Amino acid sequence: MTKLFEAENVSVRFGGLQALDGLSLEVEEGTIIGLIGPNGSGKTTFFNTVTGLCRTVGGRVLIDGENITGLQPRHIYQRGVSRTFQRSRLCLSLSVFDNVVIGRQNSLDLTLFGNLFRRRRFVESVRENHEQVHALLSTFSEPLAARIFDPLHRLNMIDRRRIEVCRALIANPRLLLLDEPSAGMTPDETHEFMGDILKVRSDHPRMSIIIIEHEMDVIQRVADHVVVLNFGKKVAEGTFDAVVANPWVQEAYLGTS
Numbered sequence: 001m002t003k004l005f006e007a008e009n010v011s012v013r014f015g016g017l018q019a020l021d022g023l024s025l026e027v028e029e030g031t032i033i034g035l036i037g038p039n040g041s042g043k044t045t046f047f048n049t050v051t052g053l054c055r056t057v058g059g060r061v062l063i064d065g066e067n068i069t070g071l072q073p074r075h076i077y078q079r080g081v082s083r084t085f086q087r088s089r090l091c092l093s094l095s096v097f098d099n100v101v102i103g104r105q106n107s108l109d110l111t112l113f114g115n116l117f118r119r120r121r122f123v124e125s126v127r128e129n130h131e132q133v134h135a136l137l138s139t140f141s142e143p144l145a146a147r148i149f150d151p152l153h154r155l156n157m158i159d160r161r162r163i164e165v166c167r168a169l170i171a172n173p174r175l176l177l178l179d180e181p182s183a184g185m186t187p188d189e190t191h192e193f194m195g196d197i198l199k200v201r202s203d204h205p206r207m208s209i210i211i212i213e214h215e216m217d218v219i220q221r222v223a224d225h226v227v228v229l230n231f232g233k234k235v236a237e238g239t240f241d242a243v244v245a246n247p248w249v250q251e252a253y254l255g256t257s
């Protein structure tokens, strides 16, 4: 197995609060890591640190051996790290197409000159973008692909989450970070969405995924390896079965002992 991603002793502080405390974590190519822990344990801060939104006070983050600590978010994105957010960052008044294609910002020609005067290229790029967005939506659901020009506010929660994942995937990431994708979904939608994640994995066998989830069913079904945080520290890791058998996890996180 090839190591794709590594966090080495990463620490983040917000004033007097130690949000991440010497966290180390490795991700092999093509694997799914489940990141769990109580509220406030530092999971989203970890994603924000990997994607360049939070500054570290110690440690390093590497992708393919390259140190990406402290780079601007757009440079980290260019190195193949895409994410979704716990609170949706979709624009409800725009179409499905617009919301997904914005994820290709690296390759879009956003200049007024280009779009006004290089008409043929503009038309070609719209056609190419349409094909790509349609193909991506189809991998999740054909009915969703048929609604490519619907405004987003007409879609239900699971389809909105799918759009967020499509927007992250259209950049062809090597590492995909999913921040609590099942939040706000019904149990049936959550179940369906687990199938989506596994489909994404089979379509992108070399891409790695880190998923933050409170739903243990989701973690059990999709994660190859589980990492448990508490107060910004790693307190357990291993297979799902090993982690849920850990007495600390049972008592502090699952509420059973």
Ligand SMILES: Nc1ncnc2c1ncn2[C@@H]1O[C@H](COP(=O)(O)OP(=O)(O)OP(=O)(O)O)[C@@H](O)[C@H]1O
Binding pocket: 014, 017, 019, 037, 038, 039, 040, 041, 042, 043, 044, 045, 046, 086
């Ligand atoms: N920008 C910020 N400024 C100050 N404190 C912050 C900031 N972001 C997060 N925190 C604090 O850092 C700690 C870790 O927060 P974080 O959001 O990473 O936790 P989490 O494990 O993702 O929680 P949840 O499961 O509720 O989303 C919390 O105590 C939180 O209040």
